[in-house]
Amino acid sequence: MLVSLITAEDPATRDRSLAEACVSLDTEGLLQECSALDAFRRTSENLYHRVRAIFFLQAIHQFHLPEKLPTSDAGSIPFDGYENLLGRQFEEAIEVFLKVQDREGPSDGICSALSSAYHQLAFQTLANQVRKSVRTVRGNQWMFRMGHPADHPLRIRHELLEQDQHRFPILCERTPVRMDLTHSAWSDIFFLGMDFPQGARVVNVSVDLAIHGHDAEPKPPVEAYFRIVDEPVLKLTSIDLKATATITSLADVFDFAKDYLGLLKAAIIASGIIPPGIEGSGKSLAELLNRLVGPNRGIEIISSVNDIPKGSRLAVSTNLLAALISACMRATGQTQSLTGELTENERRLVLARAILGEWIGGSGGGWQDSGGVWPGIKLIEGELAGETDPEQGISRGRLMPKHKVFNHEEIPNSARQALTDSLILVHGGMAQNVGPILEMVTEKYLLRSSEEWEARQEALELLDQIVTALASGNIRELGRLTTENFRGPLQTIIPWATNHFTETLIDRVSKKFGEDFWGFWMLGGMSGGGMGFIVEPSRKQEALNIIHAIMIQTKRELENALPFAMDPVVYDFAINPHGTFGQIHHGDEALLPPPYYHLALADTLRTPPEKLSPTTRAELDQFARACRTKSIFSSSVESLFETLIPHTDDDANGDNSLSKLLAKNGFDQRQHEQIRKDLFEGRIGLAQNRLPPTTLIKDVSPADITDFTRSDSTKDLVVGEQALANGEVGIITLAAGAGSRWTQGAGVCKALHPFARLRGRHRTFIETHLGKSRKRGLEAGSTIPHVFTTSYLTHQPTRQFLDNVEDYHYPGSLHLSQGRSVGLRMIPTVSDLRFAWEEMPQQVLDEQQQKMRDSVRSSLLNWAQSTGESNDYTDNLPLQCLHPVGHFYEVPNLLLNGTLADLLTDRPQLKTLMLHNIDTLGADVDPALLGHHLASKTGLTFEVITRRLEDRGGGLASIEGRPRLLEGLAMPREEDEFILSYYNSMTTWIDIDKLLGLFGLTRDDILARDERKILAGIRKVASTLPTYITLKEVKKRWGHGQEDVFPVTQFEKLWGDLTTLSGIDSKFIIVPRSRGQQLKDPSQLDAWLRDGSADHIESLCEW
Amino acid sequence: MKIKKAVITAAGPTQQHLPLQTLVSPNGTTKTVVAFILDEIFASGIESAAIVIAPGTEKAFSSAVANHLDKVVFIEQSAPQGYGHAILCARDFTANDPFLVMMGDHLYLSFAKESCVRQLLNFASQANGPVSAVQPTHESKLPFYGTVAGSPVRGIQGLYEVSDIIEKPTPTIAEQELIVPGLRSGSYLCFFGIHVLTAPVMEYLDQAFTKKGDLPLTPSLAAAAKSEKYLACEIEGLRFNIEESYGLLRAQLGMALSGEGRDEVMGYIIELIATTRS
Structure with missing residues (x-):
């Protein structure tokens, strides 16, 4: 019976909830259904049929069977099955657990084991399919075939190799971040888009940002810089993370957790500069760079995020990855133009590469997250897989969504301005792991839990209404709708989308502004981080400061109860009309942001002048000149001095000292x-x-x-x-x-x-x-x-x-x-770390995450050794x-x-x-x-x-x-x-x-x-x-x-x-x-x- | 379409002297590169050829063309303005006729009974528009060649109808736009260096010529592909670009190993390997 819920062509049957179908079944009936489902999932060719059957099995063992069993029947959980689970051998684990269930009958314990095994198998199956699809996107495939530097088919564009007085030009990519105007009801999870493309829809706005009261005016918050250097290395710098590294081996490019530069490395790989296929080849980085850039030349890449913290729900890291990838693709001729906007086809390719980069880096964004690559306001929708798509026959939808950018007739300037005049964009300061929420959403979707399914339909209807309200410039209505979305469908699907902090904020803002508070807007994932408050335009300036004060006060009250990563901030924002945008700077204008020099020149200044290369000397000259002539460099000398001379901790003797x-x-x-x-x-x-x-x-x-x-x-x-x-x-x-x-x-x-x-x-x-x-x-x-x-x-x-x-x-x-x-x-001690990580059973992670973990652990072993085993741990807040x-x-x-x-x-x-x-x-x-x-x-x-x-x-x-x-x-x-x-x-x-x-x-x-x-x-x-x-x-x-x-x-x-x-x-x-x-x-x-x-x-x- | 004329470009800054280099042919005779090319085209039925040369090089070329001087005209390209411009210089010579285009620094060795040029002309004789010789080429070589997108012509092995051409594409673009059904993954149809072009292509070149900057050939070919039936045919043979590092040596080895001197040359190679040290 339950198999028919999966295979039915008729949506009414296919979308029936599992819970409803299980109500009338007794223990024996449920076990029979489980047998049928298990047999079905082993033979079905269709990915989503298979996955849905596995989720059914998980839910039955987690919820429906245990409630029908006597509560004190413990039952045994075999250790070898558990070991299989840790080793990600889910099929084997299921075999072991099913044998015990056949032999000893169902029990609460074995149900929990089977539920866990099916759960992990389902997500492994889905993740494998996304990865396979990412690799098979046209434009990405060749990177997995290239295994030798001599075969490298890319070349750096000649414009970037032309020196001016020993200075190479600098390619700069500036990218806005994206706001999700409708909250997509998490329909931008790849698994949903690929099974239910018609339900995967978001309205997404590219925005420039400034911290209110701190920055002059909004600008694209994400920047990537690319230039050639005169040694065969990769130089990577993250300005905001204050991290810099000079990489001389291919193995280090693939070592993501060695430093804070994993995102830059992922971009270098996903853009094809160091294609993923060459990992583990044992070849030399210099040989590859020789082919790509020329003899004794290398590449420097710099990333910068202007004052946006983690957890902003603005997809900062995905858009930074996209900016880095765009710059690398422009530099290697994979885009038509070295500068300016990208073509639609190129944007799609950057999206595909960003998805690939996130997979390589072991992280995962939603499919709308590279929205900053596109300009303005756009509707992003899932798309049915066509005959020539690699997804054909595997999933109903394609991996890659389609983007429709609204023109100025569809959403006039006046409406865009009205949105800007009313919306207050904030970061509440909470940083939370949204991973479990995304899993919950996927599971509920595939189980078609009735309330959540209806909520999803409701969210889709709200999206159309939100677009209509936006197009007509009716921001009051927009605020009403985004609030309705937050209160209704979003919390029906995931009650944890809200929290006490958010509710307190809404309550206080509502009390303060009364009728002039037009609505709350949840940006994505979970609330508490990036959020929006919509107010009557004449009160916006006042509200910017009041809402900031309310957030700070509420945070102070709750900071011992909820995990805050930082103090709340309010942003000024502007809709970005270009999407990602490239510029090239030559000669005296080829300057990087001042903080780059504070980081990078500290070592240079410690080097005797005779050992500096002509390029480095030219850079020092240029920096010195900029300090004299450019206002943004006016405090650079002091900052550089601070970097050179470490300062002492003023708090060491305070009341809260350790x-x-x-x-x-x-x-x-x-x-x-x-x-x-x-x-x-x-x-x-x-x-x-x-x-x-x-x-x-x-x-x-x-x-x-x-x-x-x-x-x-x-x-x-x-x-x-x-x-x-x-x-x-x-x-x-x-x-x-x-x-x-x-x-x-x-x-x-x-x-x-x-x-x-x-x-x-x-x-x-x-x-x-x-x-x-x-x-x-x-x-x-x-x-x-x-x-x-x-x-x-x-x-x-x-x-x-x-x-x-x-x-x-x-x-x-x-x-x-x-x-x-x-x-x-x-x-x-190193021996305890090794015991914990090597002797005790470990959960094997999926391929890329496992690599990340191994790399992190290797760094931590070094940290323990270099800091001193069994020494006091004092390098943190005293508490x-x-x-x-x-x-x-x-x-x-x-x-x-x-x-x-x-x-x-x-x-x-x-x-x-x-x-x-x-x-x-x-x-x-x-x-x-x-x-x-x-x-x-x-x-x-x-x-x-x-x-x-x-x-x-x-x-x-x-x-x-x-x-x-x-x-x-x-x-x-x-x-x-x-x-x-x-x-x-x-x-x-x-x-x-x-x-x-x-x-x-x-x-x-x-x-x-x-x-x-x-x-x-x-x-x-x-x-x-x-x-x-x-x-x-x-x-x-x-x-x-x-x-x-x-x-x-x-x-x-x-x-x-x-x-x-x-x-x-x-x-x-x-x-x-x-x-x-x-x-x-x-x-x-x-x-x-x-x-x-x-x-x-x-x-x-x-x- | 009967092809009677050929245009050979030899005016590029690095090309001026290469066609004058001598090589030993598979049957043991020694001749210049340009003589090799002319031998092959006249043996394939071409009746007259124009060699586009740099100013001041006619004397050297005249002595290098050996006994073909009566069928050859020299056209000077006053300044190096790109491959397309070199061909455009021969417009008066080609008039409204279709013509064969070859490069003065490329040599070809056929694997078939017929020469590479003859293979192309055979296909062209059945066509009414431009035809380019192509070869399936690994993606790592894409930075060197113009690459075509096309679909196989039903019933004729190795013949394709061209829908687009991109000069030196990245594999990223190639994978999206230049995949040809039937080729192995990672392989694309890249130009072999020999084309049969028609009067409309000359017209496109003329329209694109601005006197400023180089005039490449590929955009005019791409324009032709959009407006008339443009074919590409696979050639069974090897090309040698003698401009590359060791290009002349490779061409010589190719010739020698496919002719009478094979054993002798292999002996030399083995002896060299045995006695030299890196």
């Missing part, structure tokens, strides 16, 4: 030095985290664990309700971490992240947890004391945030328990150099910092604490569970859930007959984790007295706040727990929103290891997945919303 922070947060220098010594001498490290290989790891038996999903809980419920009513229970939410996975090391407080809309508005993790406690308290006729643990990184922001929201009006007592210990991150020392310490901190004493003073009857992670959203004080814990008279009751593929990092194991939690770090072998059926949710019910007993303490000691005794007790227990060494990724921000990620070493002691101690008894209980599931990564959110988890959480809360 040394003061360390002192303030209880840094233990002695312990730190011991760890450094042990690390350096190899006594501790990633390899040493592991238990001895002889350790026998087994799965627990039913006797070791209670299945709470099946047991009768009536008695427990009564006991629990009574305890709640008596006020005997409190909650500890672990919120000290920065959520490094959640924000990829951005260093914000995860607890404060307004992660999703619940009951109509964005809620933070803290608000959600308080919502549950509020509801349980109300039901019990009592209140529940709630403690959030914090750290050096999260304490102050959390305090301030809770003050601002007045503790969310929580009726019970609310405490912050501040961390009392901190570590200083260290440079990793980014500290680390929390593991969640074990969070409960002892309660004892040390007086929080437990406060709780006990307030509620002497307090007997039980429920401890849980900030991201375990389903955890609440369930009276039945509480009752079960109380009835069992156990010191610690740990909640576990059945394991899914993504639940990595340890689990419940039986070691020498004793059940205990085993951290992933400590597994003797990777495969041991796959023996374990249950995953630790971290939620723990704690008997306060028994825990104090473990530390050798009593309530009286706590109430007496006897710090010395408490500290001694903690040290004693801590010494019996293992110290784990971990590698964490930390972001270092620089430039305009640029970020580097470094691996750093830190140590931690973990809560789960209490289960190994004899001083306290531990029990384990299986709880439903909805209770124990953790939200670790924003990419989980969409499935969390779709599989009913969000509704479940909402039902647990009272706001």
Whole structure:
């Protein structure tokens, strides 16, 4: 039945949603459909039939089958299948998982494994097809055939070789960026354009930009320069990234992550100067340049982006790539004209090359992103594959879209001016990874999820209306439509398109301008970065400053909760009438932007004059002359001087200096030095985290664990309700971490992240947890004391945030328990880096991304060696150099910092604490569970859930007959984790007295706040727990929103290891997945919303 | 279309002396490059030839044409203004007749029974418009040649109807505009250096001539391709551009290895390889 949804000619059947078709099917029926779909996808010739079948299989295993299975049936996930997944052998992985499913029957675990394998297979299939299509575009093919310098068919145009007093001319390409006027509903994803060309439509405007209040007037923000040099090398400079390199070997051209010049290298390759076919040939760069440019000649390429940060949603990097490619193509005669605008055919070729360049560089833009190459306002549409296209028979649409540039009759000048007069273009300062969103969109499209499918049709209708409004100059209507698009179809397709920051901005701008605020305009990807506000024209000048102030204020309020890469900015803009445009400069006019000379001449000035080539001397003369005569060079001498003499850091002794922070947060220098010594001498490290290989790891038996999903809980419920009513229970939410996975090391407080809309508005993790406690308290006729643990990184922001929201009006007592210990991150040892990257199983990436990763890792190994293994990591913001020392310490901190004493003073009857992670959203004080814990008279009751593929990092194991939690770090072998059926949710019910007993303490000691005794007790227990060494990724921000990620070493002691101690008894209980599931990564959110988890959480809360 | 006239260009700055170089022919006789060319064209049925030369070189050329002097006229190109202009200089000579065009610094070695010129004239005899000799050529050689786009003429192996011509295209342009069905990927139909042209081509050249700058031949051929039936035929043979580095040596080796001196020359080569060091 489901296969017919894919093959049907009739759109009504073909566009039916999978969810609707699965409703009536039981487990057996779904399994039969899966068999049919799997057989179909193996034999179908049509790419999109195949891919759609694979997405169906993924969705069935992710959503439809698990909900029909008993919740506590764990099922096993075979390690060899997992290894296949890591190795990108998805077909093999599917075979392994299907065999297990046939043998053992369907289970939650195997469904998660199959779902993951099908998901990755689908995207691999689609990506392979895009790549194949990129290679087969006419004009690109020859570059993959050329493998020897002697065969190089390009030659530099003679105009660029003609010297004037030892100065070569400079070719300059200036390119606007593009704004997506309609937001395309992500229809510019290649996969969509190729399957649904009639639905892939965007209106895209080429714009020049200036930072409001900073630059004089808008100009094309992207520039590329090309010139010949008198040595056989490639000289590359990125002015905005302040990076420059002289490349002497072909291998270095293909090493993208070696420096910050990957985009320039991708352009050189995609333009055919160094064709991709020559990679790995072992030939000499000089030989190739000899053929291309002439003996002892080379090429210099310079890129410049004028003050536009990353994440602007203006496709800056794609347009820069296109500018670089255009310049290189002009220089090598691949365009008719060396200067001026490009012809339509040439623009299309630049587009094809930019797509190729993005693939080579391991990045990926949308198909409209090279829009800046074209002039003015244009409609970009998908196109059906014709008979001569390489896509014919494979996909309905072509890889390359068609561009229709609106002329001045279709969109008159007055309408263009009206748009300029009303639109305020901004960058909100957030930089987010849109990759997961693009995957979600593709998946939803292929599954034809009904709401999203209807929204897509609606977005298409809105596009026509937006064009009509624009053509008639009715900007008020345009604003209404772009807002409708944002509120309606875009958020129906991707609820995560908006966020709390954007909503706050819209709300504040709307309140400030009332009727004069005509609309909000989302530029693309996700909001929070590039956005537009449309206002009544007479108020635009005023609005430019007001909106800037609102953005800055809102950012200040939320910068600890959301990842901002920079302060918000407002742009002035103008519609660019040329598209990409080339100019050539000769003689005295052949000058590069001043910052180029500050970068490039520093080395030249250190070289003795007699060793300088005539060309370099001529350049120095020219620069000196420009400094005297040209105003833009007026401050160049000072800037050059600054580059030559490094300046000292003024902040080194401020209040937030690293040394003061360390002192303030209880840094233990002695312990730190011991760890450094042990690390350096190899006594501790990633390899040493592991238990001895002889350790026998087994799965627990039913006797070791209670299945709470099946047991009768009536008695427990009564006991629990009574305890709640008596006020005997409190909650500890672990919120000290920065959520490094959640924000990829951005260093914000995860607890404060307004992660999703619940009951109509964005809620933070803290608000959600308080919502549950509020509801349980109300039901019990009592209140529940709630403690959030914090750290050096999260304490102050959390305090301030809770003050601002007045503790969310929580009726019970609310405490912050501040961390009392901190570590200083260290440079990793090479052996730990190698262990992490070579010994531990690694996810193989696709070909180009893998190359990028290998190159990055090689650079990081060099960085670790040259910076000094195990040295302190101090080259970042001080807060980014500290680390929390593991969640074990969070409960002892309660004892040390007086929080437990406060709780006990307030509620002497307090007997039980429920401890849980900030991201375990389903955890609440369930009276039945509480009752079960109380009835069992156990010191610690740990909640576990059945394991899914993504639940990595340890689990419940039986070691020498004793059940205990085993951290992933400590597994003797990777495969041991796959023996374990249950995953630790971290939620723990704690008997306060028994825990104090473990530390050798009593309530009286706590109430007496006897710090010395408490500290001694903690040290004693801590010494019996293992110290784990971990590698964490930390972001270092620089430039305009640029970020580097470094691996750093830190140590931690973990809560789960209490289960190994004899001083306290531990029990384990299986709880439903909805209770124990953790939200670790924003990419989980969409499935969390779709599989009913969000509704479940909402039902647990009272706001 | 009967072809009786030929135009040989030899006036380019680097061409002036090359046609006067001597080579040993496959049958062992020694003669000048220009004599080779004239031997081939007159043997193919051409009745008279005009050699376009630089001013002051007529005497040297007269002595080099050997026994063909009575069938040859010399036309001076007063200044080097491009290949197209050199041909245009012979307009009075060609009048309204179709004519063969060859370059004075190129030699040809046929793989077929008939010479390269004869092969072209055979095709041209069946045509009513320009015909250019072409060869499938690897894309790495595109920077050296005019390249044609066309479609095979049904039923005649090696004959194409030309739709466009681009001089020294990049492979990027070639891949988009010059792909010819039936050729291997990365191969294009490039000019072989011999053409049969017609009076309208002279007309296009005349129209394009501005007295300023060079007058190339290719744009006028491209114009002809748009207005009349223009054919290209594959030639079974080798071309030697004696202007290139070692061009004369390669031409000599080609001649020698395809004639009586083959064994002797191979012996020399092997001896040289064995005794010389790089």
